[in-house]
Amino acid sequence: MEIAVCIKQVPDTAEVRINPETNTLIREGVPSIVNPFDENAVEEALRLREKHGGKVTIITMGPPQAIEALKQTIAMGADEVYLISDRAFAGSDTWATSYTLACAIKKLVAYDLILCGKQAIDGDTAQVGPGIAEWLSIPQVTFAVKIEVDGKKAKVERLLEEVNEIVEVPLPAVITVVKQINEPRIPSLKGMLKAKKAEIKTLSAQDVDADQTITGLKGSPTRVVKIFAPPVKGGGEIIEGSTDEVVSSLTQKLRERKII
Amino acid sequence: MDLRKNPNEQPNWKGIWVFAEQRDGIIQSVAFELLSEAKNLARTLSCEVSAVLLGDEKIEVDPLFEYGVDKVYVAAHPELKNYLTAPYTSTLAEMVNTYKPEIFLIGATTIGRDLAARLAIRINCGLTADCTGLAIDPEKKILQQTRPAFGGNIMATIISPNHRPQMATVRPKVFKKIKIQKQKEKNVIKFSPVIKGEDLLVKILETIKDESVKVNLQEAEIIVSGGRGICDQKNFKMIEDLASALGGAVGASRATVDAGWISAHHQVGQTGKTVAPKLYIACGIAGKIQHLAGMQGAETIVAINKDPDAPIFKVATYGIVGDCLEIVPALIRKVKELRI
Numbered sequence: 001m002e003i004a005v006c007i008k009q010v011p012d013t014a015e016v017r018i019n020p021e022t023n024t025l026i027r028e029g030v031p032s033i034v035n036p037f038d039e040n041a042v043e044e045a046l047r048l049r050e051k052h053g054g055k056v057t058i059i060t061m062g063p064p065q066a067i068e069a070l071k072q073t074i075a076m077g078a079d080e081v082y083l084i085s086d087r088a089f090a091g092s093d094t095w096a097t098s099y100t101l102a103c104a105i106k107k108l109v110a111y112d113l114i115l116c117g118k119q120a121i122d123g124d125t126a127q128v129g130p131g132i133a134e135w136l137s138i139p140q141v142t143f144a145v146k147i148e149v150d151g152k153k154a155k156v157e158r159l160l161e162e163v164n165e166i167v168e169v170p171l172p173a174v175i176t177v178v179k180q181i182n183e184p185r186i187p188s189l190k191g192m193l194k195a196k197k198a199e200i201k202t203l204s205a206q207d208v209d210a211d212q213t214i215t216g217l218k219g220s221p222t223r224v225v226k227i228f229a230p231p232v233k234g235g236g237e238i239i240e241g242s243t244d245e246v247v248s249s250l251t252q253k254l255r256e257r258k259i260i
Numbered sequence: 261m262d263l264r265k266n267p268n269e270q271p272n273w274k275g276i277w278v279f280a281e282q283r284d285g286i287i288q289s290v291a292f293e294l295l296s297e298a299k300n301l302a303r304t305l306s307c308e309v310s311a312v313l314l315g316d317e318k319i320e321v322d323p324l325f326e327y328g329v330d331k332v333y334v335a336a337h338p339e340l341k342n343y344l345t346a347p348y349t350s351t352l353a354e355m356v357n358t359y360k361p362e363i364f365l366i367g368a369t370t371i372g373r374d375l376a377a378r379l380a381i382r383i384n385c386g387l388t389a390d391c392t393g394l395a396i397d398p399e400k401k402i403l404q405q406t407r408p409a410f411g412g413n414i415m416a417t418i419i420s421p422n423h424r425p426q427m428a429t430v431r432p433k434v435f436k437k438i439k440i441q442k443q444k445e446k447n448v449i450k451f452s453p454v455i456k457g458e459d460l461l462v463k464i465l466e467t468i469k470d471e472s473v474k475v476n477l478q479e480a481e482i483i484v485s486g487g488r489g490i491c492d493q494k495n496f497k498m499i500e501d502l503a504s505a506l507g508g509a510v511g512a513s514r515a516t517v518d519a520g521w522i523s524a525h526h527q528v529g530q531t532g533k534t535v536a537p538k539l540y541i542a543c544g545i546a547g548k549i550q551h552l553a554g555m556q557g558a559e560t561i562v563a564i565n566k567d568p569d570a571p572i573f574k575v576a577t578y579g580i581v582g583d584c585l586e587i588v589p590a591l592i593r594k595v596k597e598l599r600i
Contacts, residue, residue, distance in 0.1 A: 125389035161370055163525075164468040165468075222419070229415070230408065230413070235573055251591070260506060
């Protein structure tokens with residue numbers, strides 16, 4: 001079974017701030033991590049390989065430093081990894097990103113299954129997985145919490161708002177996974193040594209047959225016109241007193257504001 | 261892969277569409293919220309507001325007219341009864357290409373986000389996810405779509421200058437649904453979808469109901485959430501009691517879900533749900549940034565926590581420093597007393 005997993009290196013979003021004077025992102029000193037949902041996708045791919053045999057190929061599109069993210073997946077046990085990196089990709093939105101990743105997958109993997117995290121924690125769009133599926137004209141199943149592969153089809157349990165839905169999908173397909181699907185493994189010492197020594201293959205737009213008129217900013221229908229810090233809520237009022245007093249005071253305030 | 265290069269010609273694209281998401285034939289609140297906001301946007305654009313509804317032959321269009329839509333486009337087909345990505349995408353792509361709306365708004369639910377992401381590639385347009393603000397640029401007449409990113413630490417305004425429709429998914433509960441007084445003539449346009457076999461590859465085998473979910477979190481006006489500070493799984497009972505006394509839903513922090521105290525359907529935060537109720541009561545929740553990202557859109561936040569330095573107090577409208585195990589039961593008694 002050939003599995004492709006798309007990952008993204010993201011800043012640890014808890015640390016990202018806006019410079020209020022320039023309204024630009026402050027990236028200095030912010031650690032980079034593998035998008036947590038993508039770690040779950042890698043873990044799921046490794047588990048499926050352990051069960052069904054085959055190969056796990058990791059693909060990321062990003063700047064040269066994304067090699068570190070790929071190395072982490074080698075340490076976890078991935079068979080092959082590729083960095084897709086080109087100046088032509090700069091400024092890609094989800095439309096152009098899904099196109100580029102679809103080109104790379106098509107070129108590099110005889111895929112039975114493509115796994116992605118449900119969304120990246122920086123952009124939070126959840127659009128790239130379905131986008132890849134559309135470019136490759138294969139089915140998508142989003143928000144997976146359980147995947148069982150049986151020959152040329154998979155049974156997938158999806159985590160929805162109020163219910164779980166079980167669907168059957170023929171392979172190949174794109175499946176995006178949620179956090180609850182598994183607990184990503186800690187890389188072994190052997191894995192880490194292997195990752196350290198690994199040479200990471202870097203491919204350009206041309207290498208993956210991506211049409212450069214529709215990659216990067218040129219190929220992106222959307223434009224970010226402004227970024228700004230969210231309005232600060234600021235600490236409110238601390239209600240003090242005995243249990244009875246605080247409860248009375250709170251309910252009174254909520255009633256005055258017609259909330260309860 | 262076919263190349264989708266040419267921006268869609270703009271002048272022919274007119275009007276605002278709202279996807280009328282239905283589940284079991286019931287049109288979801290978010291659709292009414294978006295229709296109400298679409299009417300505001302339509303005033304600046306001097307255009308019509310239409311709803312687009314997919315379902316089976318029994319689907320009811322009437323509720324949409326209570327929110328002042330000019331037209332309802334309906335595609336009825338047995339295979340559109342329940343949401344499935346492929347037949348919905350193909351049908352909507354056909355409809356968009358036939359009627360050419362300038363703006364297309366979709367609720368940012370699991371259905372909406374699954375659908376919009378696929379549709380945007382199919383019809384070659386830009387898509388902004390999970391918006392919390394919409395406006396029309398008064399000069400250029402284009403849609404300004406504002407959304408949180410980086411876990412809510414940053415807001416970004418995004419436009420799609422050259423592609424049509426301008427498509428966005430919008431978070432539930434951001435806009436108020438407003439019924440209109442006088443209904444217009446019921447203008448229903450029926451669209452006959454052609455569903456191909458290749459769009460029916462995915463089959464729904466089973467839907468498992470989570471009995472612990474009594475009120476949908478994302479639709480709830482009031483949410484009471486429990487965190488580690490409630491100390492024990494069995495204390496979720498008091499969270500449920502407070503929620504039911506207030507007519508609200510039960511939320512949970514990631515720590516409690518990971519500990520197996522409650523199912524993942526209740527989880528609020530970056531890896532769970534994003535909610536924006538009128539009132540959010542955080543009981544024993546420290547308020548890590550990942551949790552705050554999921555609930556700081558709430559109108560009023562009440563935090564109850566033993567630790568006076570807990571970050572939750574930084575976003576709380578009202579804070580109570582104390583033990584949930586004492587405060588929450590007292591609060592339940594008080595709420596019940598006031599309701600009598």
